[in-house]
Amino acid sequence: MPRPSKADAAVARRVAERRARERWVKFVEWMQERQAARWVFRGEPKCATALRPAIGRNAASWDSGREFLLYDLFDHRSRLYQPGNSKLQFIEVMAWSQHHGLPTRLLDWTTNPLAAAFFAVQTSRKDTIVHAVDVAEVGFFAESDVQLSTAIRALGETKFIETAPLSPRIAAQRGLFSLHHQPNINWKPPGRDRVSDCFVIEAGSRPYFLQRLNQLGFDAATIMTDLDGLCASLRWWYQSGLPTASTIGRRVAIRSSSRSMR
Secondary structure: OOOOOOHHHHHHHHHHHHHHHHHHHHHHHHOOOOOOOOOEEEOOOOOOOOOOOOOHHOOOOOHHHHHHHHHHHHHHHHHOOOOOOOOHHHHHOOOOOHOOOOOEEEEEEEEOOOOOHHHOOOOOOOOEEEEEHHHHHHEHHHEEOOOOHHHHHHHOOOOOEEEOOHHHHHHHEEEEEEEEEOOOOOOOOOOOOOOOEEEEEEEHHHHHHHHHHHOOOOHHHHHHHHHHHHHHHHHHHHOOOOHHHHHHHHHHHHHHHHOOOO
16 A cells, blocks of 8 residues: 655644644533533543442452452551651541552542543543533532541442542642442443533544643643653653743753853
């Protein structure tokens, strides 16, 4: 099969760029329809409408007793690293362990749709999705209701929970969680139509979305608020080949310094 000519490749790029811009406009319109403070969002790197916490995604191997033993082991072995001077409540242990990569029965959400979009497209090179849920139709647990493991074991429904931010990263992401009473079963939030409340970001639109999000201040450095985030942001900039106001200034300074050393 003959390779496309340079002219054909240029046309294909322009078509892809136009489609990506149109998809971004659609996303902005989708956000504007959900501007009320009652909406929360979640970005998924896979285009799937199922909502299930990490601890229960392999339903065949999920075991409630072993799950809560996992939390207990984390609580016991992480005391040296836990924030603050007082012992964390059980729900705080779950939230903190979730933040550091432990599988739990929590799902991460954010009140900012742009942050959700960033998490959707940050690493995946396939179609991704942003979920939106009306929290008024789901409700919240009071922190005092789920402080103990026995209370969480006895839950009969799934609701949202907002814990005190235990790290700058959680605060920057404007994060909260859904706490699932059946983590081994897909969750269908009550109320609205799930199809209209899910926005698909096509794989071809990913570079454009990342550029626009970066322009609006959403990149790994601002979302993760640590050195790992800074390096991830700089790695993306390097691979994208894009200039920015700050990098243009740095290039001028580096070139001037190189000439002065000759």
